[in-house]
Amino acid sequence: MPRTKAFRREEALDRAMTLFWKKGYHATSMQDLVDGMGINRSSMYDTFGDKHSLFLEALATYKKKFGPSDYYLKFHSAVEGIRTLVDDYIKEIISDSDNKGCFILNCTTEFSDEDKEVNKLLRGNLSDFQKLLTSLIAKGQQQSELNDNKDPEELSDFLIAGLQGMRMIALLVSDSKRLKTIGSNLLQGII
Amino acid sequence: MPRTKAFRREEALDRAMTLFWKKGYHATSMQDLVDGMGINRSSMYDTFGDKHSLFLEALATYKKKFGPSDYYLKFHSAVEGIRTLVDDYIKEIISDSDNKGCFILNCTTEFSDEDKEVNKLLRGNLSDFQKLLTSLIAKGQQQSELNDNKDPEELSDFLIAGLQGMRMIALLVSDSKRLKTIGSNLLQGII
């Protein structure tokens, strides 16, 4: 009976994610979204509800696609896992040609405490990141790849701070060599 | 002949700074500013021009008040200067009870490349910060307080990334002990 959907929900959501990612929540208008998502205004409201709901879905999509992944736990060497994670992080920054930055970090500054739902997602992402790195570092210490004179959790905090700060610097300075140097200094900090 | 100003320009600008700092550029309306600055709408336009000009002044004010200061160069021990800088940074974060974060970092994510004037100010701030830390680290190496096996500039990048990332984390997690631990790990990274 029903007509098949003429647009793919997932694809439209992907485009919304990119728009919010690039311009932020407040600066992105529904008109921008209608234009950028390639679907009708009515379809947008029917499919995603209001602007805020659409934004939450877009942010959740980003977290799923670009957020912490268990992939890095699968390396035999924990240190190799961490090194790959840092390298991938830098690659992601370098390939961000239009300087969108990290959607999560963008939201962290845009919504201080004004939006509880957004805040919960952001804290969840940070928590996931911390758990991942803590596991990796603990594993590296058990394998004696890493010095075990420091708490894995505290080293994880240190590493996350460094990576996120690196992302911020990259928004103002595009010099891949400098990023790589920061990355290598961060790795030395946890060995 | 002229009536004396009934409000102090500096004080009004200070309040505008706090408003933009807390909510960002796009989310702060002129009505918010009229209410928050405590002056009349007409006076606001007469004194500061349009919204964008007011914002630039507010941001410049922040940079002057909270940006990199040569104060830390005056310590006899460079390491003590750096340590004090890091401690002050952490104190500033902790005392930020309503989670405004860093105005500069907020702007870095809000304006990717859309505003050249803002971007110039942000890059200037980063550059000043780098020069300050590079001087401090170089001085520390000359005084043999620091190991000189690494380039001061690269250590400065490393330190800035860590400090800025710490600020981002603090927006989601309020735990001063964790911040201090990150700070001490950062200091160890440059020794």
Add this chain to the structure above:
DNA sequence: GATAATCCGGAACAATCGTTCCTTAATATT
């Protein structure tokens, strides 16, 4: 006290904001 500069209150502007609604077109299932 007259003059001139400033501040204030508030109305008004066009433009845009997010959102809703109605009508028409299209198509997969019965």
Add this chain to the structure above:
DNA sequence: AATATTAAGGAACGATTGTTCCGGATTATC
């Protein structure tokens, strides 16, 4: 072919956006 569901097009809503303008109140200087 009839039906039901979806997408599309577009007008319209009230609210808010940034900005301008005018009239009146205030006050330091002459």
